[in-house]
Amino acid sequence: MKLEQTKTRRKRGVILTPTGLKRLQTAIQTVEVVEKQGELYRAYFEKQLTTIT
DSSP: OOOOOOOOOOOOSOOOHHHHHHHHHHHHHHHHHHHHHHHHHHHHHHHHHHHHH
């Protein structure tokens, strides 16, 4: 006797509320700023090292 398994299908895609969209945009901007600042700091630090040696 076999038991039949029913597969549930996941819903693809997301519908965001205006508040959720705002939070997502803020999070994306925060990450972009942090990454950009990291690149600027790294370039400055590398420049300082090359002028010392």
